[in-house]
Amino acid sequence: MKRPGRDDDPDRLYTVTGGRSRSGTDAFDLVTLVVSESEPTPGMQSEHASILRICRSPTAVVEIASDLGLPVSIVRILLGDLHAAGRITARHPRTAASADQLPDPEILKQVLVGLRNL
Amino acid sequence: MDSATSDLTGTRPPLRSTADNGLKIVIVGGFGVGKTTMVRSVSDIRPLNTEETMTRAGEGVDNADDVPSKTTTTIAFDFGRISLNDRTVLYLFGAPGQERFWFLWDRLFTGTLGAVVLVDTRRLVDSWYAIDRLEQHGMPFIVARNDFGGPHYSAEDVREALDLPDDIPLIECDARSRESSKEVLITLVNHLYTLSSSARESTT
Ligand SMILES: Nc1nc2c(ncn2[C@@H]2O[C@H](COP(=O)(O)OP(=O)(O)O)[C@@H](O)[C@H]2O)c(=O)[nH]1
Ligand SMILES: [Mg+2]
Numbered sequence: 001m002k003r004p005g006r007d008d009d010p011d012r013l014y015t016v017t018g019g020r021s022r023s024g025t026d027a028f029d030l031v032t033l034v035v036s037e038s039e040p041t042p043g044m045q046s047e048h049a050s051i052l053r054i055c056r057s058p059t060a061v062v063e064i065a066s067d068l069g070l071p072v073s074i075v076r077i078l079l080g081d082l083h084a085a086g087r088i089t090a091r092h093p094r095t096a097a098s099a100d101q102l103p104d105p106e107i108l109k110q111v112l113v114g115l116r117n118l
Numbered sequence: 119m120d121s122a123t124s125d126l127t128g129t130r131p132p133l134r135s136t137a138d139n140g141l142k143i144v145i146v147g148g149f150g151v152g153k154t155t156m157v158r159s160v161s162d163i164r165p166l167n168t169e170e171t172m173t174r175a176g177e178g179v180d181n182a183d184d185v186p187s188k189t190t191t192t193i194a195f196d197f198g199r200i201s202l203n204d205r206t207v208l209y210l211f212g213a214p215g216q217e218r219f220w221f222l223w224d225r226l227f228t229g230t231l232g233a234v235v236l237v238d239t240r241r242l243v244d245s246w247y248a249i250d251r252l253e254q255h256g257m258p259f260i261v262a263r264n265d266f267g268g269p270h271y272s273a274e275d276v277r278e279a280l281d282l283p284d285d286i287p288l289i290e291c292d293a294r295s296r297e298s299s300k301e302v303l304i305t306l307v308n309h310l311y312t313l314s315s316s317a318r319e320s321t322t
Contacts, residue, residue: 003197006226010205029229031140031209033133053123060209062197066166067174069128071192072226073170091138097228102258102314103231107206111231111307114202118160 033058148244149234152293153212159299161198215248233259
């Protein structure tokens with residue numbers, strides 16, 4: 001396992017994201033599941049290629065960040081690039097519509113069944 | 119899986135291709151209270167860790183050159199996951215409860231089902247701030263006290279020290295035990311279910 005942030009000095013992060021600091025894609029929650037829609041291509045930025053490999057099976061944003069050893073905010077930017085290019089799809093969490101709303105009882109029931117069967 | 123992928127993902131088993139709904143529960147508490155231990159006890163995978171950084175403009179002005187100062191804060195957190203069925207995956211986050219991390223809370227933990235406040239009865243004060251903030255955020259929670267030995271306090275003593283209302287569950291646990299940690303999660307989700315179904319009834 002890698003220690004995240006081992007060399008995440010600002011210069012490196014600047015290079016990884018091409019200098020962008022905002023993703024405009026708040027769409028990627030920590031637990032949004034990302035799935036690759038294509039294979040890496042030669043010459044592709046290595047972080048993009050890595051994400052495409054990791055996400056051959058559904059993988060949460062936070063797992064991708066951990067695997068790459070990059071902060072979540074940087075990973076969101078990289079995912080935004082791949083999403084805009086149609087190379088990944090995102091399966092967003094189906095929870096409450098707003099922050100002050102409680103989760104759907106049906107979902108909670110499913111969670112309970114799942115936990116009891118562990 | 120080819121080796122280029124397993125280099126990155128280690129020995130972590132992949133999720134099923136049908137997985138499409140990620141849920142979150144946060145375990146919050148002071149340093150050394152057993153957050154990582156609890157995540158490890160119930161997770162399908164070895165706990166992973168990652169971090170989020172955020173830069174904010176400072177309130178003050180940097181005296182040296184008269185420009186607003188900026189501070190970058192990094193929050194590190196660990197997490198595990200439990201596949202509940204073909205489609206639903208529950209992620210458990212162990213997050214520090216100290217004051218300086220709470221400005222990241224909205225951004226990181228919006229959409230969280232609820233929280234477990236893990237407390238050590240020898241250091242109850244460590245959890246006051248987390249409980250305050252969860253109440254302010256309107257995030258439902260339960261309190262689990264991890265038994266580290268030492269003097270025994272009754273549930274009433276703990277409730278009083280935490281100023282915890284009667285309708286918020288308070289249970290004992292051993293974060294090292296899978297069964298006990300499972301029971302903590304079940305208690306939280308039962309609590310959420312009660313809140314959620316009574317909220318729906320009162321609006322229909
Ligand atoms: N006696 C006892 N020790 C525990 C329990 N839970 C955790 N520990 C120990 O307390 C220490 C800190 O736990 P850790 O999970 O790293 O705390 P964290 O900082 O909240 O993530 C570790 O050495 C654990 O083995 C418990 O229920 N009882
Ligand atoms: Mg820890």
